[in-house]
Amino acid sequence: MTTELTWLGHGSWSIETNGHTILLDPFLNESPTSPVKAEDVQADYILVSHGHFDHVADVAPVANRTGATVVAAFEVSAWFESQHGVKNTVGMNLGGGIDLPFGRVTMTLAHHSSQLPDGSYGGNPGGFLLKLTDGTIYFACDTALFLDMQLIGKAGIDLAVLPIGDLFTMGPADSIEAIKLIQPRRVAPAHYNTWPPIAQDSEAWADSVRANTEAEPVVLDPGGKITL
Ligand code: NI
Ligand code: MN
Numbered sequence: 022m023t024t025e026l027t028w029l030g031h032g033s034w035s036i037e038t039n040g041h042t043i044l045l046d047p048f049l050n051e052s053p054t055s056p057v058k059a060e061d062v063q064a065d066y067i068l069v070s071h072g073h074f075d076h077v078a079d080v081a082p083v084a085n086r087t088g089a090t091v092v093a094a095f096e097v098s099a100w101f102e103s104q105h106g107v108k109n110t111v112g113m114n115l116g117g118g119i120d121l122p123f124g125r126v127t128m129t130l131a132h133h134s135s136q137l138p139d140g141s142y143g144g145n146p147g148g149f150l151l152k153l154t155d156g157t158i159y160f161a162c163d164t165a166l167f168l169d170m171q172l173i174g175k176a177g178i179d180l181a182v183l184p185i186g187d188l189f190t191m192g193p194a195d196s197i198e199a200i201k202l203i204q205p206r207r208v209a210p211a212h213y214n215t216w217p218p219i220a221q222d223s224e225a226w227a228d229s230v231r232a233n234t235e236a237e238p239v240v241l242d243p244g245g246k247i248t249l
Pocket of ligand 2: 075
């Protein structure tokens with residue numbers, strides 16, 4: 022069974038693997054670039070990287086409609102339980118992993134912040150390493166460049182998803198350095214072109230990836246798909 026990823030714009034992804042549907046950071050109804058609405062997506066699991074609005078906005082409505090399990094930093098999953106009535110959650114923290122029915126999920130470091138929309142403390146921001154039956158995906162999520170990405174790369178990354186928007190996360194130039202550290206087989210950009218302050222030229226980025234790294238760039242439009 023192959024794994025298929027769909028970019029829902031910004032930092033949002035839907036992953037179909039082994040008959041399971043996983044959402045990452047669903048920001049749909051208020052995203053200018055999402056091709057879908059929160060009412061229309063399915064999920065068995067929802068991974069949440071940190072507490073910012075553009076990552077948590079549609080988590081509770083989707084979780085409460087579908088019964089999906091929310092997987093997030095302990096503080097964020099507890100907030101969904103207490104403030105939004107989400108019934109199924111897994112709270113974790115940096116460096117921790119859990120075996121779920123579709124594969125192993127590890128929460129990786131991210132250098133960012135994580136306050137929740139109501140001002141609640143959201144713990145540490147993270148990324149996700151997904152070891153699936155047919156490959157390994159690293160979602161850096163919202164982060165600056167950091168040297169420990171080299172350690173994450175030791176897992177053998179088939180697909181890395183990196184932010185390139187700049188301003189709130191690393192930008193295109195630092196993403197090239199990140200690719201050199203991670204050494205993924207393929208790399209996809211995210212967290213850009215949602216709003217003018219994070220507009221980027223993804224084709225120029227892809228040219229730079231090809232010129233400076235061994236990785237194959239995969240540039241999608243929102244709604245576009247990658248088969249692992
Ligand atoms: Ni953020
Ligand atoms: Mn963000």
